[in-house]
Amino acid sequence: MKMQSAMLTSISDTLWRKPNLLILLLILPPALWLGIIYLGSLFALLAQSFFSIDEFSGVIQYELTLKTYGELFRPSNFDIIIRTVVMATAVTIGAAIIGFPVAYFAARYAQGKWKPIFYLGVMMPLWSSYLVKVYSWKLILAKEGILNWIFESLHLSWLLNAYLAIPVIGGYSLSVSATGTFLVFLYVWLPFMILPMQASLERVPHTMLEASGDLGARPYQTFRHVLLPLALPGVIAGSIFTFSLTLGDYIIPQIVGSSRRFIGQAVYAYQGTAGNIPLAAAFAVVPIILMAFYLWLAKRKGAFDAL
Amino acid sequence: MHSDRAPLGLKIAAGLGLAFMHLPILLIFVYAFTTEDKSYQWPPPGFTLKWFAVTWERTDVWEALALSLKVASISTVIALILGTLCAAAVSRTKFFGREAISLLVILPIALPGIITGISLRSAFNLADIPFSFWTIVLGHATFCVVVVYNNAVARFRRVSGSLVEASMDLGANSFQTFRYVILPNISTALLAGGMLAFALSFDEVIVTTFTAGQQQTLPIWMLEELVRPRQRPVTNVVAMIVVIVTFLPILGAYYLTRGTDTVAGQGK
Numbered sequence: 001m002k003m004q005s006a007m008l009t010s011i012s013d014t015l016w017r018k019p020n021l022l023i024l025l026l027i028l029p030p031a032l033w034l035g036i037i038y039l040g041s042l043f044a045l046l047a048q049s050f051f052s053i054d055e056f057s058g059v060i061q062y063e064l065t066l067k068t069y070g071e072l073f074r075p076s077n078f079d080i081i082i083r084t085v086v087m088a089t090a091v092t093i094g095a096a097i098i099g100f101p102v103a104y105f106a107a108r109y110a111q112g113k114w115k116p117i118f119y120l121g122v123m124m125p126l127w128s129s130y131l132v133k134v135y136s137w138k139l140i141l142a143k144e145g146i147l148n149w150i151f152e153s154l155h156l157s158w159l160l161n162a163y164l165a166i167p168v169i170g171g172y173s174l175s176v177s178a179t180g181t182f183l184v185f186l187y188v189w190l191p192f193m194i195l196p197m198q199a200s201l202e203r204v205p206h207t208m209l210e211a212s213g214d215l216g217a218r219p220y221q222t223f224r225h226v227l228l229p230l231a232l233p234g235v236i237a238g239s240i241f242t243f244s245l246t247l248g249d250y251i252i253p254q255i256v257g258s259s260r261r262f263i264g265q266a267v268y269a270y271q272g273t274a275g276n277i278p279l280a281a282a283f284a285v286v287p288i289i290l291m292a293f294y295l296w297l298a299k300r301k302g303a304f305d306a307l
Numbered sequence: 308m309h310s311d312r313a314p315l316g317l318k319i320a321a322g323l324g325l326a327f328m329h330l331p332i333l334l335i336f337v338y339a340f341t342t343e344d345k346s347y348q349w350p351p352p353g354f355t356l357k358w359f360a361v362t363w364e365r366t367d368v369w370e371a372l373a374l375s376l377k378v379a380s381i382s383t384v385i386a387l388i389l390g391t392l393c394a395a396a397v398s399r400t401k402f403f404g405r406e407a408i409s410l411l412v413i414l415p416i417a418l419p420g421i422i423t424g425i426s427l428r429s430a431f432n433l434a435d436i437p438f439s440f441w442t443i444v445l446g447h448a449t450f451c452v453v454v455v456y457n458n459a460v461a462r463f464r465r466v467s468g469s470l471v472e473a474s475m476d477l478g479a480n481s482f483q484t485f486r487y488v489i490l491p492n493i494s495t496a497l498l499a500g501g502m503l504a505f506a507l508s509f510d511e512v513i514v515t516t517f518t519a520g521q522q523q524t525l526p527i528w529m530l531e532e533l534v535r536p537r538q539r540p541v542t543n544v545v546a547m548i549v550v551i552v553t554f555l556p557i558l559g560a561y562y563l564t565r566g567t568d569t570v571a572g573q574g575k
Binding site: 104123139142144 | 312313314317318320321324325327328329331332334335338346347348349350385388389390392393395396399400402408411412414415417418419420421422423425426427428429430433445448449452475480481482503506510512513526529530533534542546549550553554557558561565
């Protein structure tokens with residue numbers, strides 16, 4: 001017992017005298033775990049994107065080539081990339097518009113008991129199950145579901161049908177249309193936009209908005225020239241999440257949406273039944289590059305201070 | 308001080324936004340009691356409790372739930388250890404590669420889940436590792452570290468260095484200092500981080516589809532029902548239970564860290 005405690009003390013003394021050793025001991029387990037398991041597999045995947053697949057035998061050829069990346073630019077594949085980026089942009093803009101009033105109200109006007117209510121009001125949907133959220137929209141958008149019922153009760157079914165007749169965004173019903181996919185994406189990622197916006201709006205001093213009003217600016221002018229520029233880092237921070245999450249998702253468009261594919265679905269299909277790991281890997285690189293570029297832009301706009 | 312009343316338009320827009328976020332989830336609670344079992348018909352033709360009994364009898368649901376709970380518990384423990392170690396190192400000193408380490412921790416959650424998933428799967432293939440309970444845990448623990456880390460790093464920064472020095476001056480060794488000085492100071496942050504990590508793992512589906520093989524966690528069970536609906540009423544009940552089960556740790560984490568400078572849960 002005594003020897004054990006003496007040993008502990010001497011280890012402890014060594015650690016105190018050599019703080020670098022302590023840091024090393026602390027950092028080694030997480031660095032090894034993330035370095036080997038995560039980075040290791042990530043690089044293994046990226047390496048495979050430089051291989052190619054023999055079109056006739058379907059066997060992977062282990063020779064370095066850019067051929068697989070070239071395939072990304074074939075019209076059918078390039079369409080998938082464009083479609084995904086357009087969807088991610090639309091979802092980001094939609095989330096910013098719907099989220100802004102919630103974030104602004106929570107940051108500026110919610111006081112007393114309303115503060116935690118608003119906070120949990122955003123936090124609960126953020127953390128509640130992703131699949132349950134998707135499932136709820138399957139219920140809502142179903143042909144026999146609540147949304148159609150509302151339109152019928154209001155005698156507005158013609159309006160919905162006219163909307164669904166529009167090519168690209170319409171379809172046979174909302175649950176198999178691009179609009180349906182958009183709504184589910186918007187719903188699922190909205191809280192990720194609100195929280196960083198709220199954080200940056202909380203830092204905007206009241207006095208500045210009052211000063212703007214006192215100096216004769218109309219509410220819209222105050223919003224456009226004072227509030228929005230100050231809140232922009234938060235909006236960009238939020239958009240990092242909505243953009244990235246939409247880019248990589250493959251479950252939502254599979255459950256609600258048309259047969260037109262998104263990047264995530266392409267990755268999933270190529271690595272699975274098609275067995276074309278190199279092309280799947282090359283597709284997986286697209287969101288990484290897009291996000292790297294996006295993060296670089298965001299950093300320049302100072303968005304990381306709002307995270 | 309005339310301006311501390313919100314304009315009506317803002318009130319309405321904020322209210323609608325909150326309603327948009329909550330009504331769909333509440334809808335599931337209604338569907339769990341519907342008598343209709345062939346479609347998603349609205350309004351429900353009648354209400355019944357019988358699907359709860361039916362779900363209770365389903366062994367596949369219980370098995371999936373048990374697997375999810377087991378995976379989430381073990382991933383949380385691993386994430387707690389790794390996340391705390393990492394936070395302790397990063398918050399104490401500046402050292403070479405510090406920025407790289409904090410980036411490394413965040414990366415698994417910053418990149419889309421499908422990339423983490425497919426990377427792990429192809430690595431398992433290359434290394435000839437068969438899918439098992441542990442392949443699921445490996446993936447989950449990796450992205451859970453960041454949640455614990457985020458909670459712990461903020462708290463570590465507030466534990467002042469002088470407290471630690473005082474403890475050592477009074478004759479405590481490093482281990483005693485950790486046990487009696489540091490741990491009590493960071494315990495609520497760790498508990499909150501652990502709860503969030505648990506909720507994150509319990510709900511995860513994207514990475515899991517790549518690392519589970521034939522095993523079914525509860526989210527994978529749900530995903531199959533979503534893609535090919537066979538048991539609509541049972542799915543409704545399971546969805547409702549999942550909502551309730553994930554709410555509890557979130558509420559817990561919120562109340563544990565309420566009033567501190569960083570409230571848990573912002574960084575999912």
